[in-house]
Amino acid sequence: MARILRTTYEQVLCITDKTARMDLKLKGQAVLITGAGSGIGQAIALAFAAEGAAVAVNDLTHEQCRETLDLLRPTGVPMLAAPFDVTRLNDVRASMGEVQAQLGRLDVLINNAAVMANNTSFVESRPEDCEREIAVGLFGAMHCARVVLPGMMDRAHGRIVNIVSDAARVGQEREVAYSSAKGGLISFTKSLAREVGRHGITVNAVSPAATDTPLRRQMLQRLEAKLGAEAVAAREEKVRRIYPVRRIGEPSDVADLVTFLASTRARHITGQICSVNGGFAMPG
Numbered sequence: 001m002a003r004i005l006r007t008t009y010e011q012v013l014c015i016t017d018k019t020a021r022m023d024l025k026l027k028g029q030a031v032l033i034t035g036a037g038s039g040i041g042q043a044i045a046l047a048f049a050a051e052g053a054a055v056a057v058n059d060l061t062h063e064q065c066r067e068t069l070d071l072l073r074p075t076g077v078p079m080l081a082a083p084f085d086v087t088r089l090n091d092v093r094a095s096m097g098e099v100q101a102q103l104g105r106l107d108v109l110i111n112n113a114a115v116m117a118n119n120t121s122f123v124e125s126r127p128e129d130c131e132r133e134i135a136v137g138l139f140g141a142m143h144c145a146r147v148v149l150p151g152m153m154d155r156a157h158g159r160i161v162n163i164v165s166d167a168a169r170v171g172q173e174r175e176v177a178y179s180s181a182k183g184g185l186i187s188f189t190k191s192l193a194r195e196v197g198r199h200g201i202t203v204n205a206v207s208p209a210a211t212d213t214p215l216r217r218q219m220l221q222r223l224e225a226k227l228g229a230e231a232v233a234a235r236e237e238k239v240r241r242i243y244p245v246r247r248i249g250e251p252s253d254v255a256d257l258v259t260f261l262a263s264t265r266a267r268h269i270t271g272q273i274c275s276v277n278g279g280f281a282m283p284g
């Protein structure tokens with residue numbers, strides 16, 4: 001079974017080790033990360049805080065934002081909870097309006113929230129689960145972009161990074177609707193990048209493969225309930241061998257690329273889908 005991941009303050013300190021980091025000039029930038037209460041979103045929030053950015057932490061409830069806020073507090077950056085369900089456009093508008101009022105603006109949007117339903121074949125899947133996967137993964141990102149873009153256009157500067165998945169880039173059985181949501185998000189990234197580039201806004205996607213987070217651990221638990229612990233451990237070993245670097249990713253692996261793409265150093269990169277996957281897939 002994957003080990004339980006718990007971000008510690010030591011990990012935050014490691015992220016904040018300035019001697020080891022390129023100055024991305026993100027200090028003072030205002031960033032909102034959806035689904036930042038755990039896993040990759042939490043690591044992204046910590047990475048932006050380490051760069052001195054002001055961070056708005058979104059998740060479904062205030063309670064789900066709390067752990068990330070507790071981890072951010074020692075960094076001393078401005079931060080706030082922005083609890084809302086990304087699928088509800090009116091709530092997105094209201095909450096992101098408050099965030100922009102409090103932080104003055106939003107320079108960076110990271111669309112990270114996603115759900116993965118039961119690990120079942122498409123024909124066995126429940127339509128309502130498929131709809132939720134697509135609503136959160138695709139429409140949620142579109143809602144947040146819709147709300148944040150007018151301000152970015154007015155200021156002629158903005159960065160949007162969408163978290164997609166290699167499951168969409170190469171296909172993934174038993175994750176058909178989830179992959180479809182991510183496939184839609186990849187197309188959204190490219191087409192939106194073409195529309196808004198002239199306004200000084202870049203739109204890119206970061207595509208993790210297997211990364212040790214609660215989302216992945218839940219998937220493994222479901223498999224374990226079906227197949228047993230031994231079969232899952234053997235499967236995990238097989239998965240590791242598929243990766244040229246022979247390891248499963250950590251959330252901070254993804255966060256490093258996200259902060260770079262959000263920086264002015266990445267001003268000439270837009271409409272790109274960048275995998276952080278240990279070499280799992282190498283799409284052309």
Ligand SMILES: NC(=O)c1ccc[n+]([C@@H]2O[C@H](COP(=O)([O-])OP(=O)(O)OC[C@H]3O[C@@H](n4cnc5c(N)ncnc54)[C@H](O)[C@@H]3O)[C@@H](O)[C@H]2O)c1
Nearest residue numbers: 035039040085086112113114165208209210211213214215
């Ligand atoms: N973990 C992996 O192996 C992996 C691989 C490829 C891509 N990804 C992608 O990385 C991103 C983060 O995944 P993770 O593994 O950290 O997952 P996670 O489940 O740990 O985190 C996702 C967060 O999104 C929140 N969320 C769910 N629905 C929401 C909604 N409607 N509104 C607001 N927040 C909502 C959840 O509460 C949760 O805190 C996702 O986009 C996922 O698809 C993960």
